[in-house]
Amino acid sequence: MSISTDRSPESTLAFRREGYRFIGDHCDRHGSDIFQTRLLLQPTICLRGRPAAELFYDPARFVRHGALPALGRLTLTGVGGVQGLDDAAHRARKAMLMSIMTPAAVRHLGRLFDDEWRARVPAWAESGPVVLHDEVGRMLTRAVCAWAGVPLGGTQVVRRTADLHAMIEAPVAVGPRYWRGLIGRRRAEHWAGDLIERVRHGALPAPEGSALRVIAKHRDGQGRLLPRRIAAVELLNIIRPTVAVDRFVVFAALALHDHPSWRERLRGDERAIEGFGHEVRRYYPLFPAAAARVRHSFEWQGHHFPEGRRVLLGLYATNHHPRLWPEPERFRPERFTDWPGDAFSLLPQGGGDYFTGHRCAGEWLTIELLKRAVTNLTGTMSYRVPPQDLALDLGRMPTLPGSGFVIDGVRRIE
Numbered sequence: 001m002s003i004s005t006d007r008s009p010e011s012t013l014a015f016r017r018e019g020y021r022f023i024g025d026h027c028d029r030h031g032s033d034i035f036q037t038r039l040l041l042q043p044t045i046c047l048r049g050r051p052a053a054e055l056f057y058d059p060a061r062f063v064r065h066g067a068l069p070a071l072g073r074l075t076l077t078g079v080g081g082v083q084g085l086d087d088a089a090h091r092a093r094k095a096m097l098m099s100i101m102t103p104a105a106v107r108h109l110g111r112l113f114d115d116e117w118r119a120r121v122p123a124w125a126e127s128g129p130v131v132l133h134d135e136v137g138r139m140l141t142r143a144v145c146a147w148a149g150v151p152l153g154g155t156q157v158v159r160r161t162a163d164l165h166a167m168i169e170a171p172v173a174v175g176p177r178y179w180r181g182l183i184g185r186r187r188a189e190h191w192a193g194d195l196i197e198r199v200r201h202g203a204l205p206a207p208e209g210s211a212l213r214v215i216a217k218h219r220d221g222q223g224r225l226l227p228r229r230i231a232a233v234e235l236l237n238i239i240r241p242t243v244a245v246d247r248f249v250v251f252a253a254l255a256l257h258d259h260p261s262w263r264e265r266l267r268g269d270e271r272a273i274e275g276f277g278h279e280v281r282r283y284y285p286l287f288p289a290a291a292a293r294v295r296h297s298f299e300w301q302g303h304h305f306p307e308g309r310r311v312l313l314g315l316y317a318t319n320h321h322p323r324l325w326p327e328p329e330r331f332r333p334e335r336f337t338d339w340p341g342d343a344f345s346l347l348p349q350g351g352g353d354y355f356t357g358h359r360c361a362g363e364w365l366t367i368e369l370l371k372r373a374v375t376n377l378t379g380t381m382s383y384r385v386p387p388q389d390l391a392l393d394l395g396r397m398p399t400l401p402g403s404g405f406v407i408d409g410v411r412r413i414e
């Protein structure tokens with residue numbers, strides 16, 4: 001059976017225009033969870049849904065080498081990092097990254113973020129309106145650098161956060177947004193590479209088990225240290241996405257604003273807070289899709305996947321699949337009460353296995369940070385949300401409310 005194919009000879013502009021909705025809407029139009037289109041001048045198979053996720057996360061079927069478009073590699077992920085590795089090289093690099101994510105380390109980052117938050121509340125109470133995205137971004141930069149063993153002078157915080165934000169904003173942008181991402185990455189890699197060298201030469205002490213130390217001292221199967229630039233890319237693979245959690249924090253604040261009854265329901269209830277966080281990650285858009293290439297030709301559900309073909313798994317489209325998530329366009333944290341967990345249906349950070357596949361290395365950290373943020377938004381402070389542009393443009397990737405979520409009248413609750 002041939003795969004239902006878009007009529008347009010090239011869909012890159014449609015993908016940019018339709019953004020997060022592209023894969024889901026095209027699936028609906030084709031009446032199928034699989035269709036083929038042309039993106040960036042290449043035939044591309046797009047998928048959504050649980051069986052598709054199971055297929056996509058089978059490492060025997062797909063490789064990641066050369067899957068991510070160059071625009072994304074040059075800004076968001078960097079070149080030579082874990083995202084583009086396969087097989088034994090991937091497993092070894094991933095094991096290094098996952099060794100940092102112990103339960104104690106996850107709690108430690110949560111506490112550092114909490115301390116940052118509580119320390120900022122009095123300043124917010126004194127000041128006028130504050131932009132939550134900017135504030136939380138800087139708090140996360142400070143917290144993750146302290147956690148990772150990375151020294152960061154007070155004067156560096158704004159500049160480093162701006163570079164990290166620029167990298168996150170860039171991968172599907174054109175024009176100045178893209179250039180800012182390139183420049184941000186160049187500066188950040190230089191900074192991270194310098195830190196790696198200083199640790200290797202004993203000029204900078206890095207605590208045992210910290211991300212900086214683990215990455216600087218990591219040796220590959222042949223006993224070689226990672227090249228400076230690649231070690232820098234991996235250190236940024238920890239710092240950059242942790243700062244990106246500021247987007248989920250803004251979405252959580254938006255959800256609390258749009259569904260105020262949840263404030264009371266969450267207060268002091270850790271399990272409800274975790275479920276609320278899962279619904280924030282399901283409902284709101286961050287990564288639209290994950291990319292891979294077919295390792296060797298195969299047939300799946302009667303469809304032919306030719307060797308080398310680029311395949312996109314719609315993460316947002318799966319998170320909004322009506323068969324997986326009844327009333328997917330409604331924000332309903334109740335759906336996660338007693339949720340047994342499933343590696344192939346809730347995909348904000350990819351699916352499958354953390355160690356043998358490409359599922360996000362930082363998902364446990366993200367869940368912890370989001371819980372801390374929701375606890376603070378509902379339990380340790382009160383605030384007003386003045387009139388502002390809170391609309392989410394699903395045609396912009398990544399998207400945020402235009403205002404960055406402004407709050408004022410902040411008061412500490414004891």
Ligand code: HEM
Pocket residue numbers: 082083084094097237238239241242244245246248286287290291315348349350351357358359360361362363365366
């Ligand atoms: C804002 C929250 C985050 C989102 C939405 C997110 C999303 C993702 C997605 C979609 C992937 C790719 C999955 C795939 O290719 O199949 C990924 C991979 C990855 N993420 Fe995250 N992530 C987040 C936070 C984090 C954090 C906090 C860290 C580390 C501290 C992290 C580190 C990584 C790494 C290292 C990979 C590559 C894994 C691999 O290729 O094996 N992410 N993430």
